[in-house]
Amino acid sequence: MAGGEKKGYEPWQDVNANPLVRIEGVSKTYGEICAVDDLSLDIYPGEFFSLLGSSGCGKTTLLRILAGFEQPTKGRIYIDDMDITTVPPYDRPVNMMFQSYALFPHMNVEANIGFGLRQEKLPRAEIRERVADALKLVKMEAFSRRKPDQLSGGQRQRVALARALVKRPKILLLDEPLGALDKKLREHTQFELVNIQEKLGITFIMVTHDQEEAMTMSTRMAVMNDGVIVQLGTPPYIYEYPATRFIAEFVGAANVLEGRVMGFFEDALSVYSEEYDCELLIHHPKPMDMGASVAVALRPEKVLITEKPVNVASAANTLSGIVAEIAYLGDISIYHIRTSGGKLIQVQLTNRNRMENPGPTWEQKVYLTWHSTSGVVLET
Amino acid sequence: MRRPWFLFTMLSFGYAFLYGPIISLVVYSFNKSRLVTVWGGFSTHWYRELLHDEQILSAAWLSLKIASLNACLAVILGLFAGFSLARFGRFRGRGFLSGMVGAPLVMPDVILGLSMLLLFVAMQQTFGWPQTRGMTTILLAHVTFSAAYVTVIVQSRLVDMDVSLEEAAMDLGARPWKVFLLITLPVIVPAISAGWLLAFTLSLDDLVIASFVSGPGGTTLPMVVYSSVRLGVSPVINALASLILLLVTSGIIITGLLLHRQEKLQKTSEL
Amino acid sequence: MALNKWSSVGNMRERQSAVLPQTLLGRFRLWLINFMNWRRVRGIARSLRGRPLVILVPILWFSIFFLLPFLFVLKISFAESLLAQPPFSALLHWSSDGILQLRLNVGNFLMLLEDSLYFSALINSIKVAAISAFLTLFIGYPMALGISRVQSSWRLVLLMLVILPFWTSFLIRVYAWIGLLKNNGLLNNLLLWIGIIDKPLPLLHSDFALYIGIVYSYLPFMVLPLYATLVKLDQSLLEAAEDLGCRPLSAFWRVTFPLSLPGVIAGSLLVFIPAVGEFVIPDLLGGPDSLMIGKILWTEFFNNRDWPVASAIAVLMLLLLVVPMMLFQRIQDRPDNHGNGLRNEL
Numbered sequence: 001m002a003g004g005e006k007k008g009y010e011p012w013q014d015v016n017a018n019p020l021v022r023i024e025g026v027s028k029t030y031g032e033i034c035a036v037d038d039l040s041l042d043i044y045p046g047e048f049f050s051l052l053g054s055s056g057c058g059k060t061t062l063l064r065i066l067a068g069f070e071q072p073t074k075g076r077i078y079i080d081d082m083d084i085t086t087v088p089p090y091d092r093p094v095n096m097m098f099q100s101y102a103l104f105p106h107m108n109v110e111a112n113i114g115f116g117l118r119q120e121k122l123p124r125a126e127i128r129e130r131v132a133d134a135l136k137l138v139k140m141e142a143f144s145r146r147k148p149d150q151l152s153g154g155q156r157q158r159v160a161l162a163r164a165l166v167k168r169p170k171i172l173l174l175d176e177p178l179g180a181l182d183k184k185l186r187e188h189t190q191f192e193l194v195n196i197q198e199k200l201g202i203t204f205i206m207v208t209h210d211q212e213e214a215m216t217m218s219t220r221m222a223v224m225n226d227g228v229i230v231q232l233g234t235p236p237y238i239y240e241y242p243a244t245r246f247i248a249e250f251v252g253a254a255n256v257l258e259g260r261v262m263g264f265f266e267d268a269l270s271v272y273s274e275e276y277d278c279e280l281l282i283h284h285p286k287p288m289d290m291g292a293s294v295a296v297a298l299r300p301e302k303v304l305i306t307e308k309p310v311n312v313a314s315a316a317n318t319l320s321g322i323v324a325e326i327a328y329l330g331d332i333s334i335y336h337i338r339t340s341g342g343k344l345i346q347v348q349l350t351n352r353n354r355m356e357n358p359g360p361t362w363e364q365k366v367y368l369t370w371h372s373t374s375g376v377v378l379e380t
Numbered sequence: 381m382r383r384p385w386f387l388f389t390m391l392s393f394g395y396a397f398l399y400g401p402i403i404s405l406v407v408y409s410f411n412k413s414r415l416v417t418v419w420g421g422f423s424t425h426w427y428r429e430l431l432h433d434e435q436i437l438s439a440a441w442l443s444l445k446i447a448s449l450n451a452c453l454a455v456i457l458g459l460f461a462g463f464s465l466a467r468f469g470r471f472r473g474r475g476f477l478s479g480m481v482g483a484p485l486v487m488p489d490v491i492l493g494l495s496m497l498l499l500f501v502a503m504q505q506t507f508g509w510p511q512t513r514g515m516t517t518i519l520l521a522h523v524t525f526s527a528a529y530v531t532v533i534v535q536s537r538l539v540d541m542d543v544s545l546e547e548a549a550m551d552l553g554a555r556p557w558k559v560f561l562l563i564t565l566p567v568i569v570p571a572i573s574a575g576w577l578l579a580f581t582l583s584l585d586d587l588v589i590a591s592f593v594s595g596p597g598g599t600t601l602p603m604v605v606y607s608s609v610r611l612g613v614s615p616v617i618n619a620l621a622s623l624i625l626l627l628v629t630s631g632i633i634i635t636g637l638l639l640h641r642q643e644k645l646q647k648t649s650e651l
Numbered sequence: 652m653a654l655n656k657w658s659s660v661g662n663m664r665e666r667q668s669a670v671l672p673q674t675l676l677g678r679f680r681l682w683l684i685n686f687m688n689w690r691r692v693r694g695i696a697r698s699l700r701g702r703p704l705v706i707l708v709p710i711l712w713f714s715i716f717f718l719l720p721f722l723f724v725l726k727i728s729f730a731e732s733l734l735a736q737p738p739f740s741a742l743l744h745w746s747s748d749g750i751l752q753l754r755l756n757v758g759n760f761l762m763l764l765e766d767s768l769y770f771s772a773l774i775n776s777i778k779v780a781a782i783s784a785f786l787t788l789f790i791g792y793p794m795a796l797g798i799s800r801v802q803s804s805w806r807l808v809l810l811m812l813v814i815l816p817f818w819t820s821f822l823i824r825v826y827a828w829i830g831l832l833k834n835n836g837l838l839n840n841l842l843l844w845i846g847i848i849d850k851p852l853p854l855l856h857s858d859f860a861l862y863i864g865i866v867y868s869y870l871p872f873m874v875l876p877l878y879a880t881l882v883k884l885d886q887s888l889l890e891a892a893e894d895l896g897c898r899p900l901s902a903f904w905r906v907t908f909p910l911s912l913p914g915v916i917a918g919s920l921l922v923f924i925p926a927v928g929e930f931v932i933p934d935l936l937g938g939p940d941s942l943m944i945g946k947i948l949w950t951e952f953f954n955n956r957d958w959p960v961a962s963a964i965a966v967l968m969l970l971l972l973v974v975p976m977m978l979f980q981r982i983q984d985r986p987d988n989h990g991n992g993l994r995n996e997l
Contacts, residue, residue: 068551089550096547096548102542104563115562116552394813397790401824457712460708468705480714488925488972494948498962609829632814
């Protein structure tokens, strides 16, 4: 995981750190539709920040407000403590890589990349040098004379990146940068983008609907829904501690078990789920009222599946059921287990063994167990 | 492809219907006989006669002058109107403008011609200008209705164009007018040239409007052709028609190539 | 429908402006409120930089040279015909005691209503235009369908071939038919030679020639919008229909045709509207008894020099055409249909 390499770098933890971008109470409404709703967010220098959400959640609107293409209805935007809310896009120290790449079809690669520098009226020699550097950075030196329609999708993406980076912006905005690429190329480009970002130290703000992409690349990410940020944090934190049911199901897969609080011991919560007929024991720092209804998220890969009952001290965090569906994905298999209550539960199994020793098969009775740190109590 | 024979027959019939008359026109322009429909052998006699017909030549010269001036003015006006309609969102008066641009496309010529003439008469009574009707009045009338066509072409190309191209230019530091000059204009150049050619031929072709707004001095080519056709069929007109066809066809081929290029550009900007 | 209205941002804005006060006073008040909100006014001024000129030039031009003239047509239609230069009376008149008088003469309109000549010409024009639109549709639809179904590399060429005659002189195309339809013209000679007839048919100056002329001249206007809607039609819809058990012909009537209706309407209007006021074709090809309103207007204006009556005819024609024109505008402005033929292919 590329984000993990920068473990020591966590300016958002530091109260004295000065954010590069400050978004303060920004709203954007179109008529009665509210695309962004009173959103506040700080982004620190050198971050690779992702805005993650499904289409229509307001992430692209927020990006366009940062670029200056949209004016917020309410709120202010600061970059380096300067209010840029009303600064037009051509005067902002921000550049954008468009989803469609938006390469100028009548200019060749070199002219496309040099466009922004020519607008700054830089001397020709410097433009030539910086364009050459940018071409080298994205490994496109050999294609400098080509027109955009003579390039492949991946090459276009590189040119678009170079064009936005050559201006040395404080912030690079990326709108679904890998959306138009096929899967293999996408995975490869993810790492390349992160490498470039680390090399240049420019702050990247990326919009994506692909949670894997956001998790692989970003230092922090914000999950958006209906114009607000539902959770903000590092990718591992958001994955392991989803705040709400929406995040648990949007970022990765999750079983959500509903139940009532039966008791609280030390730092663990005892929950009884009627629909699964199962007692759950979950690590939870805060006590909760007896009888309160809670939802517990359980990631499929955190559940152990066995063909024989496992000997454990208590009956908590165990379930039994029969295999209803198996999806073989090669590296892993996903099992849908029908529990005695009739409810399905999703379990993931790493295919460590070859075909000769396959795991449980259809209609087989299996036993499920998990650790008390595996479940997460969700906000309701 | 379903029932290809049926569609094929209808297509062939349609194209025969479209081109039969035109081909016969060209063929008989090389006819030696004065009788337009009897073949008397190959001859370029009528072309030579055409080149010595003072009336036709001066009318043609006037028509060409009006047509090219008209095309330039109509392109400028159409560019303004098309850009307003495609890029400025909903401004006050947008519906008004789009209505006034759409109406000339379907308005019968006689109404356009009559209304224009009455305007010029009223202007003359009030301001004393235009003193005589002729080239200027024809030009003004033609610019008005051909600009409507140019607007439609420019507007639709602008609507098809990926707006993020313009946004990208702005993002890279270009001010709005530079965005227009460096990005928008080059991308829609083929549409502009198509609009120019269309305005040119519309003006060259117009009989009715020009007849209304013209005065004693302004006899355009279609007026000469019309009065000559009313008197009967003449091989000189055939020769003239063939020359116009040649002119227009070459124009069309150039436009076609330009449009083709545009389509390629369009495709890249969409990807 | 209600959902649709709210589906896009553009519509939202439209909705917003619809609730703006429509009266002058209301607008002024709104403006005052805006003026108070100084920041907003500054914002508007910034967003408008350079825009007013670009918008104003075409609005002014079309107001002066397109809209204003119609007011004059309306004005002159209420004037009296005079033997003068220009040949009509003034509406505003200073009477001997210095009072400004407005004289409206409705005689022109009364005459149009009383004299059956004008009325029958109007009815005849509508009839001819409607029949022509139908005939053009009949010929144009299979052509458009055919073009939309060939390989895409051929489409552009075939389409260009349809547009090409539209660019050549209209007058010349009508003239070409005179040569073909004359008594000793190509068509009669051909029929005589085959032996179907033994003496030339009076083809020229007949309704037959009139319809041929209109269909011929306006065919591209029909094919282009039809093609534009047909080519956008997803072929898999037809395959789905057939997969579900629909025979080709019935798949056409149940899927292709209904989906191409916007093109059918646009094309028919593009033929119908100008054909109502057509002058050159009825004059050169039509018979002496086929009176069309455009030709009557021309005759009143040029031969009788009766400008007020010609204006009154123009007013009537406009009133008649205003509904189809607005319908056409509606189709053109539909956001999902900016590519109706003329716009895309011209």
